[in-house]
Amino acid sequence: MAEEGITGVDPDNIVVTTGSQAAQDVACKVFCDPGDTVLCEDPTYVGALNTFEAYQVRAEPIPTDEHGLIPEALRQRITELRGEGARIKFLYTIPNFNNPSGITLAAERRAQIAEICIAENILILEDNPYGMLRYSGEPIAPLYAQYPENVIYMGSFSKIMAPGLRIGWAVVPAHLFRRFYLASEAVTLCPATFNQMLITKYLDGHDWRGQIATYRELYAARCAAMLEALDEHMPAGVHYTRPEGGFFIWVTLPEGIDSYTLLAKGIEAGVVFIPGAAFSPDDAPSHRLRLAFSAVPEDKIREGVKRLAPVLEAAIAENSAR
Amino acid sequence: MAEEGITGVDPDNIVVTTGSQAAQDVACKVFCDPGDTVLCEDPTYVGALNTFEAYQVRAEPIPTDEHGLIPEALRQRITELRGEGARIKFLYTIPNFNNPSGITLAAERRAQIAEICIAENILILEDNPYGMLRYSGEPIAPLYAQYPENVIYMGSFSKIMAPGLRIGWAVVPAHLFRRFYLASEAVTLCPATFNQMLITKYLDGHDWRGQIATYRELYAARCAAMLEALDEHMPAGVHYTRPEGGFFIWVTLPEGIDSYTLLAKGIEAGVVFIPGAAFSPDDAPSHRLRLAFSAVPEDKIREGVKRLAPVLEAAIAENSAR
Structure with a gap:
């Protein structure tokens, strides 16, 4: 994560997950009741939509343009939804090279969006499986780097090592950690230890x-x-x-x-x-x-x-x- | 499974899961709403209890003796719970060498319990991770063998090969299969394919x-x-x-x-x-x-x-x- 601008993370705040899909599942389990609302980019990752649906959570797409999520549209939709009595739990975003659009959320918008969410007391789920796979342009720091208290950051070895291992991780703010960890344990006990050992060896002994x-x-x-x-x-x-x-x-x-x-x-x-x-x-x-x-x-x-x-x-x- | 008396299972009815813990999680996701009731042995597996709790499902322990679940107690508790307006979704049972009690459900009780559940329209989740590890006495066929339409059977490689791979499976009646499969996909996409390949090689090439x-x-x-x-x-x-x-x-x-x-x-x-x-x-x-x-x-x-x-x-x- 240091390569992407996230430093100083306490290893105690990391939950290893069965791919970052499992982190989305656990986030819904911990934060959402049926009928709750989550915000996402329009378009967004189909697997996340399936997870939201499985928890009977309403996913509300927020308009995007070539620079990603539009802050003004986000603010407006939150107001409308709150007006309808929606319980908004979190914003799910893939800020780098969005799946499916390939679009990256502009640097100045990251701060705007984080500030809106903080003001509205909405947690951010930052899904960043492709962050290390930048082919051109300047790297942009993840939202987590600047707003570690309001963001759950999700990483994955699926795109930078091997998808068949199903190992990802979530960096969870300390005040949310225990619930997140216990909920994750209730799903699969722990991600395959054999695969975790394999990845540890790979990171230690190879030029990853x-x-x-x-x-x-x-x-x-x-x-x-x-x-x-x-x-x-x-x-x-x-x-x-x-x-x-x-x-x-x-x-x-x-x-x-x-x-x-x-x-x-x-x-x-x-x-x-x-x-x-x-x-x-x-x-x-x-x-x-x-x-x-x-x-x-x-x-x-x-x-x-x-x-x-x-x-x-x-x-x-x-x-x-x- | 043939070794334990289950034959003729259509491979299309099997969902590979991230350990049998994940099968319990998916069963809750598919069948339970918050406030629903599930039945279990007293005592039962702590991991299953954690899963039920994570779904805000009430777990109702049914008395057992040295021959396992007591059919009469099960019948009586169902009547009481129904009287209280409980929505009972399934019975979770570890019929062989229960964790923690080590007790095995007697053969004649298996049929009685299955018949009670069928009459009461209660699904059975049969968790059988230890079935192959019998040290004495005669093997007893799983409930699934006789009641394949009313039982979801859960197996695991954790106890007979390696727990660190986190691979199990669920045999799901055809009429429930699609929902179960899709819900499983929404949690982790699929269990680690690398681990599935490893197990396939092991079963093919070694004297398991x-x-x-x-x-x-x-x-x-x-x-x-x-x-x-x-x-x-x-x-x-x-x-x-x-x-x-x-x-x-x-x-x-x-x-x-x-x-x-x-x-x-x-x-x-x-x-x-x-x-x-x-x-x-x-x-x-x-x-x-x-x-x-x-x-x-x-x-x-x-x-x-x-x-x-x-x-x-x-x-x-x-x-x-x-």
């Missing part, structure tokens, strides 16, 4: 920073390949984010197109994407979709984008003809 | 039945050593179970002694046990305690029991003098 640098180079090239291919092949009317890190590019089609209906055609053409509806709590039709570049070699990325282009082109033509 | 036979021999000797030492050293007024398998012996002191108050003295003498209060939902003082023989070599077991004896003797003398 060098390994992350290798990943960064690999993913940066794949990201660049996808952006180049999109620039080359995408028809007019299609827009997409240009992430500075992470795994995902978020594609926006003209309004009126439901990306879910294009999935079967994409698969027929040999390309899979995730329709945008998956990343919103209400599952409403979405004219957006998520592309992932992390697991696919560059030539296949180029070929995939090339094959996706006519599918989108046809949908746009059909949409304008309507 | 031979390994379990080795464990059985080891634990049987430790169990016998502890029982011999208890027979030799325990003062009058102390009773204990004689388990046919598993890890635990349940010790009953004369009424009026709170075993929790003896823990510090035990530790002073170099012996640790778990006070009985831990295994009841109400945490009320208990004159019982749990001894574990699984992890300790025979000579240390003998020495430990020898050291524990005067602590109990003093408590009994003080208790009678009162």
Whole structure:
């Protein structure tokens, strides 16, 4: 975490978790009752939405733009929700290279958003699995670094070492720690000790920073390949984010197109994407979709984008003809 | 599971879980609302009680004797609870070598208990981590074997391979499977795939039945050593179970002694046990305690029991003098 600007954390404030997904689950268990509200980015991680739903918690999407969560929109929505009698428990945010949008929350907005939440007595869950995977631009300190009393910070070894180990961690403010820890224990006793030992050995005995640098180079090239291919092949009317890190590019089609209906055609053409509806709590039709570049070699990325282009082109033509 | 009398399970009905603790957690998530009631043995596994508490579920202990849960007591308590308006969701039971009591539910009672639950529309959660670790007596088929539609069966690799892998499984009736599976996914996505691959290799390529036979021999000797030492050293007024398998012996002191108050003295003498209060939902003082023989070599077991004896003797003398 020191690499990302978080220093001086007391190891006693860290709960090792079964991936950062488990930290989201435990946060709901500790802080939420059925009917409570949590705030999240629009769009946000589908796995977090599933966790919220499992606790019968209402997830309320807050508008974002190319700099991430919009502070004014956050403030306004809190006021509206409070007016409706909502019990708002926390803000769930992926500030770096959001899944699915790839967007990063701007530095000046981080402070604004933290101040709003503190003033409104709303806890922040900062999910940062991709933070170490920045390919360009300047690193921005996590919210936790400046507001350690109001933020639960969640990290993961899934993206920087191995997803199959299911080990993550949460840094929990001291006043919340005991409840969080006990709730975590009630779910799985403890994350696999064998895997924790494996990771400890790896961190101790191997050049993990060098390994992350290798990943960064690999993913940066794949990201660049996808952006180049999109620039080359995408028809007019299609827009997409240009992430500075992470795994995902978020594609926006003209309004009126439901990306879910294009999935079967994409698969027929040999390309899979995730329709945008998956990343919103209400599952409403979405004219957006998520592309992932992390697991696919560059030539296949180029070929995939090339094959996706006519599918989108046809949908746009059909949409304008309507 | 075939080794224990469960055959013909459709692999599609199995959910791999992060230990069987996670299966208990998911069962609460799927079936329980805050304020609901679940039934359990008195005494029962402390970890399950923690899980129930985390969901704000009321755990209602049902009396047991040396043959396990008492069917008549179960029937009566259900009637009483229903009379009070309780919403009873499931019965949680460890039928083989219960933790902490070491007691096994008798074969004829299994059918009676299942029939009561079916008649009352109460699901059964059968937790069977120790089933393969029988040292004497005849194996008894799990409840699931005869009542697959009304039982969620939970197994674990923790006691027969390695606890540090945190891999277990739940066999879920087809009509409940989808909800159970999705709720499990919302907690940890999936149990560590690396660990699942490791276990698959182990089961494919190694003599795991031979390994379990080795464990059985080891634990049987430790169990016998502890029982011999208890027979030799325990003062009058102390009773204990004689388990046919598993890890635990349940010790009953004369009424009026709170075993929790003896823990510090035990530790002073170099012996640790778990006070009985831990295994009841109400945490009320208990004159019982749990001894574990699984992890300790025979000579240390003998020495430990020898050291524990005067602590109990003093408590009994003080208790009678009162």
